[in-house]
Amino acid sequence: xxxxIVYAHPESQxxxxxxxxxxxxxxxxxxxxxxVSDLYAMQWKAAxxxxxxxxxxxxxxxxSQDSQRAYKNGTQSPDIAAEQEKLQWADTVIFQFPxxxxxxxxxMKGWVERVYAYGFAYGVGEHSDKHWGDRYGxxxxxGKRAMLMVTTGxxxxxxxxxGINGPIDDLLFPxxxxxxxxxxxxxxxPLVFYRTDRTDETRYAHMRHELAERLNTLDSTSPxxxxxxxxxxxxxPALTLKADITPERKGFAAHLK
Amino acid sequence: xxxxIVYAHPESQxxxxxxxxxxxxxxxxxxxxxxVSDLYAMQWKAAxxxxxxxxxxxxxxxxSQDSQRAYKNGTQSPDIAAEQEKLQWADTVIFQFPxxxxxxxxxMKGWVERVYAYGFAYGVGEHSDKHWGDRYGxxxxxGKRAMLMVTTGxxxxxxxxxGINGPIDDLLFPxxxxxxxxxxxxxxxPLVFYRTDRTDETRYAHMRHELAERLNTLDSTSPxxxxxxxxxxxxxPALTLKADITPERKGFAAHLK
Numbered sequence: 001x002x003x004x005i006v007y008a009h010p011e012s013q014x015x016x017x018x019x020x021x022x023x024x025x026x027x028x029x030x031x032x033x034x035x036v037s038d039l040y041a042m043q044w045k046a047a048x049x050x051x052x053x054x055x056x057x058x059x060x061x062x063x064s065q066d067s068q069r070a071y072k073n074g075t076q077s078p079d080i081a082a083e084q085e086k087l088q089w090a091d092t093v094i095f096q097f098p099x100x101x102x103x104x105x106x107x108m109k110g111w112v113e114r115v116y117a118y119g120f121a122y123g124v125g126e127h128s129d130k131h132w133g134d135r136y137g138x139x140x141x142x143g144k145r146a147m148l149m150v151t152t153g154x155x156x157x158x159x160x161x162x163g164i165n166g167p168i169d170d171l172l173f174p175x176x177x178x179x180x181x182x183x184x185x186x187x188x189x190p191l192v193f194y195r196t197d198r199t200d201e202t203r204y205a206h207m208r209h210e211l212a213e214r215l216n217t218l219d220s221t222s223p224x225x226x227x228x229x230x231x232x233x234x235x236x237p238a239l240t241l242k243a244d245i246t247p248e249r250k251g252f253a254a255h256l257k
Numbered sequence: 258x259x260x261x262i263v264y265a266h267p268e269s270q271x272x273x274x275x276x277x278x279x280x281x282x283x284x285x286x287x288x289x290x291x292x293v294s295d296l297y298a299m300q301w302k303a304a305x306x307x308x309x310x311x312x313x314x315x316x317x318x319x320x321s322q323d324s325q326r327a328y329k330n331g332t333q334s335p336d337i338a339a340e341q342e343k344l345q346w347a348d349t350v351i352f353q354f355p356x357x358x359x360x361x362x363x364x365m366k367g368w369v370e371r372v373y374a375y376g377f378a379y380g381v382g383e384h385s386d387k388h389w390g391d392r393y394g395x396x397x398x399x400g401k402r403a404m405l406m407v408t409t410g411x412x413x414x415x416x417x418x419x420g421i422n423g424p425i426d427d428l429l430f431p432x433x434x435x436x437x438x439x440x441x442x443x444x445x446x447p448l449v450f451y452r453t454d455r456t457d458e459t460r461y462a463h464m465r466h467e468l469a470e471r472l473n474t475l476d477s478t479s480p481x482x483x484x485x486x487x488x489x490x491x492x493x494p495a496l497t498l499k500a501d502i503t504p505e506r507k508g509f510a511a512h513l514k
Contacts, residue, residue, distance in 0.1 A: 010306040013317035046303035046363040049267040060270035063355075064410075064454075098320075102435035103360055106303040106367030112358050136421060153321075155494070161507040162498040164393060164491055166430060170508055174428055178359035197321075229421060238414040239421040250418040251427055251508065 001032045001219065004090035008039045008097045008108040015199050016151055020096055022208055023149075026215050035086055039107045045079065046110030052077045068118035076117065083115040092145040092218050093185070095175075098196075099152040102171050112179055121183040129237045136177075137228030139184030145218060146185035148172060148192075149211070156194040168192055173252045181226045188221050225257040258289045258476065261347035265296045265354045265365040272456050273408055277353055279465055280406075283472050292343055296364045302336065303367025309334045325375035333374065340372040349402040349475050350442070352432075355453075356409040359428050369436055378440040386494045393434075394485030396441030402475060403442035405429060405449075406468070413451040425449055430509040438483045445478050482514040 005023060009016035020036065027034045037044075050061040053070035054077060070076040076084075087093065097104045104112075116122060121141070125134030133139075150172070152159070159168040169176075172190055180187045191214050193207055214221070227233045233245050241254055262280060266273035277293065284291045294301075307318040310327035311334060327333040333341075344350065354361045361369075373379060378398070382391030390396075407429070409416070416425040426433075429447055437444045448471050450464055471478070484490045490502050498511055 010304070010320065011318040014319075040304065040306065044304075046367060047267070047297065047301075048357075048362070049297065061268040062271075063267065100305075101366070101369050101373070102431035103366065105305070106363045106370055109358070109360065109366050110303060110363030113363055116358070155496070157495040157497050160497060162511055164486055164496040164498075164512065165435065166509050166512070167507070170427065171431055171435075173423060174359035174431070178422065178428075234421055237412070239412070240414050240417060241419040241421075250424070251510075252423050253508075254419055255421065255423070 001091040002089050003027055003032050003034050003218070004086050004093045005034065005036045006039070006093060006095050006108065006111060007036055008105045008111075010040045012041075015196055015204075016096065016098055018204070019149070019151075019193075019207065019211060023094070023096075023211060023215060026212055030216070035089070037083060037086060037111070039111055042079075044107055044111055045114070046107045048110065048113040052080060052114055064118050064123070068123060071117040071119040077114075080114050080117065083111065084117070084120055087115070087141065087144075090144060092147070094147050094149055095180075096149040097151075099150050099154075099171075102165065104175060116179075116183065124183070131230065132236055132239060133229075134184070135182050135229055137181060137184060137226065138230060139182070141180075142184035144185055145188055145223070146180045147188040147214070147218070148175060148180075148190035149214075150190055151193045151196045153197045154194060159192075159194070170252055176224060177226055177252070177255060181224075187224045187226060188218070189224055227255050227257055258348040259346050260284055260289050260291050260349045260351065260475070261343050262291065262293045262351045262353060263296070263365065263368060264293055265362045265368075267297045269298070272453055272461075273353065273355055275461070276406070276408075276450075276464065276468060280351070280353075280468060280472060283469055287473070292346070294340060294343060294368070296368055299336075301364055301368055302371070303364045305367065305370040309337060309371055321375050321380070325380060328374040328376040334371075337371050337374065340368065341374070341377055344372070344398065344401075347401060349404070351404050351406055352437075353406040354408075356407050356411075356428075359422065361432065373436075373440065381440070388487065389493055389496060390486075391441070392439050392486055394438060394441060394483065395487060396439070398437075399441035401442055402445055402480070403437045404445040404471070404475070405432060405437075405447035406471075407447055408450045408453040410454045411451060416449075416451070427509055433481060434483055434509070434512060438481075444481045444483060445475070446481055484512050484514055 007020050024034050050056050053066050055075040124139045127133045157163050158165045176187050264277050281291050307313050310323050312332040381396045384390045414420050415422045433444050
């Protein structure tokens with residue numbers, strides 16, 4: 001398989017850095033091709049702006065329209081086009097990051113905002129009152145798998161069903177559903193390491209073991225069963241679940257089959 | 258009142274830019290003092306890194322420890338210290354942004370990561386197995402109000418209880434609860450404008466009216482009733498809701514009184 005790791009941590013000599021290096025070695029030893037987008041090392045530009053199009057239109061900058069134009073005309077900033085090529089090359093994409101303020105680091109959010117161009121990751125397919133684009137299960141990433149690999153200093157119970165931070169699956173829903181499922185990725189359950197502030201050798205060995213297991217089963221792990229937007233479960237264009245689909249369910253969990 | 262608007266949009270001639278300008282004028286006309294942190298105009302550095310401490314420690318960069326040291330020793334990057342001063346000055350803070358990929362733009366996430374120093378926004382107060390810091394309702398922002406002001410191209414039903422994007426209050430929970438309630442802000446219900454891709458004059462007049470209403474009532478609007486971590490509802494250190502507190506509730510909504 002071709003595997004892309006999109007990785008965000010400012011220090012290579014960190015737990016995240018070690019886990020990333022281990023993942024690369026482990027995947028390569030298993031015969032996979034691996035590329036890493038090490039966003040801090042690449043000094044990735046986080047802020048989406050008019051400079052992302054090398055041939056900007058005159059007049060006020062309109063993020064979506066300008067992204068569409070640049071993608072269509074081949075005038076995207078080269079760093080954006082290079083990341084899109086990696087995504088097209090990849091069979092599986094791993095997003096690895098420390099959970100900062102309950103989401104991905106800014107530098108990775110900026111990777112999403114800039115690489116996810118109009119026509120590439122959104123604004124794909126017919127867009128009408130009958131078909132609201134190829135998204136949420138369809139799109140250019142269809143057939144590829146994606147998985148989050150997350151570290152957090154907090155304890156597992158803090159992220160449990162009644163934990164104060166909120167359940168980890170709900171905190172990660174805007175990413176798993178809104179960023180991965182949206183352009184068509186098949187989303188694997190996240191790999192989350194808790195209480196990582198102080199990690200001794202025994203614990204680190206255990207983490208490596210757990211990570212290896214997940215890497216060994218990337219192509220066989222059952223994905224998160226998100227519903228397909230155009231699979232018949234939603235009214236269009238309201239894009240609400242049809243009345244007869246699990247009528248008692250509300251919120252994020254309603255979008256799981 | 259002293260009101261800080263933290264604002265992220267790359268184009269001043271945009272709907273967001275117009276709403277921001279209107280908010281400033283309206284608040285000043287009502288006698289308030291207003292400061293704006295216009296993150297794009299300031300070319301705010303989004304990525305947290307070792308350069309955020311002007312006197313970095315030797316050895317590998319440890320984000321939390323380094324932030325703690327820089328905050329305590331007064332060696333933070335001047336752009337960070339300036340934003341912290343604005344927060345201390347403010348009675349109310351408005352965070353204004355377009356919803357990009359179901360969260361705040363990267364440049365604003367990077368504002369949170371860098372300005373929310375250890376000792377300033379987290380790592381505050383006694384930290385033991387009996388008291389897990391002054392957070393979630395306590396902390397240095399206690400007594401200040403905060404409100405999100407968000408625009409999105411999506412339709413309101415897409416963000417409803419059974420809408421495909423997920424309910425807007427759940428999508429914003431990691432921000433309202435995890436970024437605003439955490440350091441002690443009193444959190445006001447967000448002001449969300451939907452379907453903003455094409456806004457005609459009539460609609461814009463309606464939006465201005467709605468915004469004015471919210472600005473006129475910043476000090477009287479009932480806040481979101483998030484529970485206090487140290488208010489008796491949580492077991493510590495597990496930080497899960499006590500068994501007798503709304504035992505039937507799980508997920509984000511359980512943290513509302």
